[in-house]
Amino acid sequence: MPTISPPEDRTTHHAAGDRIPSLPPTSLVGRVSTFLYHHPLLLLLLFLIPPLLWLGVIYLGALGALLMQSFFSIDEFSGVINREFTLRTYVELFTPANMDIVLRTVLMAGAVTLASALIAFPIAYYMARYARGRVKALLYLAVMLPLWSSYLVRVYSWKLILAREGILNWAFAKLHLLWLMDAVLALPVVGGTSLSVSYLGTFLVFMYIWMPYMILPIQAALERVPVSLIEAASDLGARPGVAFRTVILPLAFPGVVAGSIFTFSLTLGDYIIPGIIGSSRFFIGQAVYSHQGLAGNIPLAAAFSVVPIVIMAFYLSAAKKLGAFDAL
Amino acid sequence: MDFAVRFEDVCRYYGKVRALDKVSFEVTDGEFFSMLGPSGSGKTTSLRLIAGFENATAGKIFIHGQEARDVPPYERNVNTVFQDYALFPHMTVLENVTYGLKVKGVDRKTYTRRANEMLALVKLEDMPARRPGQLSGGQRQRIALARALINEPRVLLLDEPLGALDLKLRKQMQVELKALQRQLGITFIYVTHDQDEALSMSDRLAVFRDGRIEQIDTPAAIYETPASRFVADFVGNANVLGKSLAVALTGVSQACAIRPEKLFFASGNASPDEDLVTAPGKVIDVHYHGASSRFTVEVGGGHQLILIQPNDENSRAAALTPDQSCVIAWRRKDAHYFAT
Amino acid sequence: MRSRSDSRSPLTLKLMALAGLLFLHIPFAFILLYAFSTEDKSYQFPPPGLTLRWFEVAFHRQDIWDAISLSLRAASVSTFIAILLGTLAAAAIYKRRFFGREAISLLIILPIALPGIITGIALRSAFNIGDIPFSFWTIVLGHATFCIVVVYNNALARFRRILPSQIEASMDLGANGFQTFRYIILPNIATALLAGGMLAFALSFDEVIVTTFTAGQQSTLPIWMLTELVRPRQRPVTNVVAVFIITVTFVPILVAYYFTRGSEHTEGSGK
Numbered sequence: 001m002p003t004i005s006p007p008e009d010r011t012t013h014h015a016a017g018d019r020i021p022s023l024p025p026t027s028l029v030g031r032v033s034t035f036l037y038h039h040p041l042l043l044l045l046l047f048l049i050p051p052l053l054w055l056g057v058i059y060l061g062a063l064g065a066l067l068m069q070s071f072f073s074i075d076e077f078s079g080v081i082n083r084e085f086t087l088r089t090y091v092e093l094f095t096p097a098n099m100d101i102v103l104r105t106v107l108m109a110g111a112v113t114l115a116s117a118l119i120a121f122p123i124a125y126y127m128a129r130y131a132r133g134r135v136k137a138l139l140y141l142a143v144m145l146p147l148w149s150s151y152l153v154r155v156y157s158w159k160l161i162l163a164r165e166g167i168l169n170w171a172f173a174k175l176h177l178l179w180l181m182d183a184v185l186a187l188p189v190v191g192g193t194s195l196s197v198s199y200l201g202t203f204l205v206f207m208y209i210w211m212p213y214m215i216l217p218i219q220a221a222l223e224r225v226p227v228s229l230i231e232a233a234s235d236l237g238a239r240p241g242v243a244f245r246t247v248i249l250p251l252a253f254p255g256v257v258a259g260s261i262f263t264f265s266l267t268l269g270d271y272i273i274p275g276i277i278g279s280s281r282f283f284i285g286q287a288v289y290s291h292q293g294l295a296g297n298i299p300l301a302a303a304f305s306v307v308p309i310v311i312m313a314f315y316l317s318a319a320k321k322l323g324a325f326d327a328l
Numbered sequence: 329m330d331f332a333v334r335f336e337d338v339c340r341y342y343g344k345v346r347a348l349d350k351v352s353f354e355v356t357d358g359e360f361f362s363m364l365g366p367s368g369s370g371k372t373t374s375l376r377l378i379a380g381f382e383n384a385t386a387g388k389i390f391i392h393g394q395e396a397r398d399v400p401p402y403e404r405n406v407n408t409v410f411q412d413y414a415l416f417p418h419m420t421v422l423e424n425v426t427y428g429l430k431v432k433g434v435d436r437k438t439y440t441r442r443a444n445e446m447l448a449l450v451k452l453e454d455m456p457a458r459r460p461g462q463l464s465g466g467q468r469q470r471i472a473l474a475r476a477l478i479n480e481p482r483v484l485l486l487d488e489p490l491g492a493l494d495l496k497l498r499k500q501m502q503v504e505l506k507a508l509q510r511q512l513g514i515t516f517i518y519v520t521h522d523q524d525e526a527l528s529m530s531d532r533l534a535v536f537r538d539g540r541i542e543q544i545d546t547p548a549a550i551y552e553t554p555a556s557r558f559v560a561d562f563v564g565n566a567n568v569l570g571k572s573l574a575v576a577l578t579g580v581s582q583a584c585a586i587r588p589e590k591l592f593f594a595s596g597n598a599s600p601d602e603d604l605v606t607a608p609g610k611v612i613d614v615h616y617h618g619a620s621s622r623f624t625v626e627v628g629g630g631h632q633l634i635l636i637q638p639n640d641e642n643s644r645a646a647a648l649t650p651d652q653s654c655v656i657a658w659r660r661k662d663a664h665y666f667a668t
Numbered sequence: 669m670r671s672r673s674d675s676r677s678p679l680t681l682k683l684m685a686l687a688g689l690l691f692l693h694i695p696f697a698f699i700l701l702y703a704f705s706t707e708d709k710s711y712q713f714p715p716p717g718l719t720l721r722w723f724e725v726a727f728h729r730q731d732i733w734d735a736i737s738l739s740l741r742a743a744s745v746s747t748f749i750a751i752l753l754g755t756l757a758a759a760a761i762y763k764r765r766f767f768g769r770e771a772i773s774l775l776i777i778l779p780i781a782l783p784g785i786i787t788g789i790a791l792r793s794a795f796n797i798g799d800i801p802f803s804f805w806t807i808v809l810g811h812a813t814f815c816i817v818v819v820y821n822n823a824l825a826r827f828r829r830i831l832p833s834q835i836e837a838s839m840d841l842g843a844n845g846f847q848t849f850r851y852i853i854l855p856n857i858a859t860a861l862l863a864g865g866m867l868a869f870a871l872s873f874d875e876v877i878v879t880t881f882t883a884g885q886q887s888t889l890p891i892w893m894l895t896e897l898v899r900p901r902q903r904p905v906t907n908v909v910a911v912f913i914i915t916v917t918f919v920p921i922l923v924a925y926y927f928t929r930g931s932e933h934t935e936g937s938g939k
Contacts, residue, residue, distance in 0.1 A: 033844035037845060038398065040764070047759050048757070050753055054753055054816075059779055059787075065797050066793045081796075123684070126685035130682075137929070139689070144925065149874070150890070150914060156910060157695035157910075265783055266783060271877070275898070285783075285785045288789055292881070302789060302793055309786060381839075402840070402841075406840075412831070416837075427838070479842060
């Protein structure tokens with residue numbers, strides 16, 4: 001290869017034909033590359049087809065199968081699924097007993113969402129506003145790790161804690177607060193013989209498990225509020241409390257809604273937590289699980305699972321209007 | 329004659345936006361050619377068309393006589409120095425510089441030797457193991473240059489390469505780039521919005537405006553004989569006299585432009601000179617610029633003219649302050665008339 | 669948003685934040701504690717004694733090892749598929765606008781946006797209608813589907829951070845599309861893919877809701893644990909397994925965080 005040389009020598013190196021601007025592609029790889037370069041749409045399709053095929057066939061296909069199943073019915077005597085279109089299963093869904101299940105689940109989901117929002121906000125606020133550098137990273141990890149680590153282990157740990165002979169009772173006893181515990185357990189509906197078999201217990205565990213899902217979007221939303229806005233508010237005469245209520249809270253609200261999407265949706269569909277910690281009365285998830293299990297009543301299970309889908313569809317469109325999607 | 333680059337009625341549209349509208353020009357082999365203009369005027373688009381990152385909507389582009397329509401960038405013997413340098417952050421300086429040769433299959437021994445030659449050329453021999461993140465802006469700029477030049481392109485494209493450097497470094501690099509181009513003898517096509525830079529470095533320059541070329545010529549010709557009011561205004565300062573003012577002051581009913589340094593202060597008592605145009609006025613403003621001063625003078629009818637005078641304590645200009653009356657003058661031949 | 673004027677936060681806020689975070693983490697401590705308890709019939713606190721023998725017992729139980737093996741295998745294969753499909757999807761979506769782009773993004777996110785039970789019962793319905801028997805592959809089918817989005821998000825974020833001028837510079841210097849991918853794009857996205865893969869692995873390893881619907885009679889480790897929770901045999905052994913699961917999932921998460929944290933800016937480009 002000739003080196004870069006003074007102008008006089010260049011004429012000999014750059015004779016006609018030497019180093020033409022358009023070099024013909026010599027290798028197969030080069031030719032394929034140029035072909036794809038000239039056909040960007042083809043390249044796009046090549047990228048998209050494998051994931052779309054997988055998701056389309058497997059996931060959408062499964063959802064379609066689910067919907068289809070909800071229009072089938074089961075023969076009560078033989079246990080065989082009747083694959084003919086009928087609305088019988090949906091009629092069965094709308095009986096009072098089953099609607100009870102739906103109501104119970106929705107109320108629990110609402111309560112959990114509200115409570116976690118209230119508890120998550122101070123944590124998120126601290127993380128967004130006051131934590132810096134290493135502390136911030138540590139806090140972020142502290143919230144992230146439970147999120148990704150074992151769901152079952154975390155549920156299980158609460159079974160330990162809430163058990164009659166477990167630490168919570170022991171602590172209450174030591175603090176001479178057993179009367180408080182009994183009073184709480186005596187509450188109608190939400191109480192029970194012990195925390196681990198009461199709605200209160202279920203509520204506590206749901207809140208604990210979904211907490212990181214609520215903290216992170218709120219923190220992200222709070223971080224997007226520029227400091228200058230708060231300074232402007234106080235410059236214009238607003239005291240900290242007022243500035244918080246009128247400036248910070250409205251701007252952080254989309255983050256709260258975003259977090260609520262997770263807590264609501266996850267509570268709506270969960271069947272494990274109520275099964276491990278709670279009364280024996282069913283939630284939607286448990287209904288689905290039990291119907292598709294030994295009973296083999298997949299149509300009814302499918303019909304039950306359509307309920308959360310419909311509820312979430314409404315919830316999501318409301319959330320979108322409240323700006324939650326920009327906060328995700 | 330072998331033109332390095334030739335544009336023939338090239339258009340580049342993005343939907344309704346006309347980035348380039350029937351642009352034609354030629355760049356001679358071995359010249360330093362600049363493309364000057366405000367943002368969005370089409371100069372960077374032209375550069376990208378030559379490099380091959382985009383294709384023209386209409387028209388033809390020839391690089392060394394061959395039409396470049398369907399040739400991807402990696403098959404053109406043209407290299408680019410990017411505005412943000414685009415050094416690969418995950419590679420060392422040496423790996424960056426040798427990249428072009430490596431992907432073309434050159435053997436390690438050769439490309440290492442060539443890289444060291446290039447680094448010596450840009451005076452950064454002791455940097456091969458560093459990473460771009462550890463270099464200063466000026467150093468990164470030189471590495472980008474070395475990385476492009478190692479491929480021995482016949483045309484080097486430079487997209488506002490000095491924009492991010494501070495003034496002193498920029499002036500120094502202008503000198504070095506010009507010297508480098510002369511030494512290497514390859515064609516440089518240089519995009520800038522800084523008219524000072526374009527004037528000082530180019531053999532020829534093209535002034536772009538709204539997707540068209542207003543004028544292509546040598547720097548001196550563009551400065552002394554601007555083809556239009558826009559060019560007169562954009563390249564250097566200009567006092568533009570509209571038709572009515574021109575008639576009032578010079579007697580010629582045509583718009584013209586006079587460079588501020590061609591105007592000077594005359595004594596009101598001098599006998600009228602056929603070659604000179606004089607006009608009485610009042611000093612509005614004086615700005616001190618070190619080597620020179622800039623005067624704003626109001627002549628008849630509320631029109632303001634700009635004069636630039638070297639700071640000489642003995643000159644008539646030195647004594648002038650705002651609100652004083654004065655007489656300004658210029659030689660008739662220094663007024664440049666254009667059709668538009 | 670940073671509080672500039674008051675760098676010391678109000679004490680109540682600090683306490684509330686601390687209390688909240690403790691609430692999140694103390695349960696783990698209890699799991700650890702109970703793994704050493706000598707009492708195996710109940711969850712008595714304080715534990716009557718501490719011992720190491722449950723670790724040994726767990727070590728010798730074959731059903732635990734089988735469950736671990738299945739979980740590891742399923743997670744590995746699912747992660748591999750998720751990395752492949754997630755990266756392809758991210759590469760397609762990140763730059764050009766095209767018809768259906770938003771719909772496709774939604775489709776990728778859907779498996780994780782809808783409650784797990786929906787995905788589970790949907791897959792179960794599909795297997796039922798298609799007369800497909802439960803197997804290793806039915807588990808992988810479910811896991812890979814919701815793991816795609818995890819890799820997709822990471823890859824997408826990283827793709828968006830690659831400056832277009834990098835790719836143009838590579839092509840300008842003579843590298844064709846494949847070479848540019850190999851030398852420029854791949855090194856830039858590698859750590860994001862690894863991070864996504866780690867998160868996908870942890871997700872798959874831990875997953876129980878969808879898996880109970882797609883596993884049939886097989887037991888992944890979480891399914892084993894669920895069975896134990898409902899019908900406990902040796903409680904501290906369950907705790908030992910829980911401790912094991914915590915360790916196995918903590919590590920990839922930490923590694924993933926480390927990989928995605930550092931690359932906030934691309935050095936060497938620009939001013």
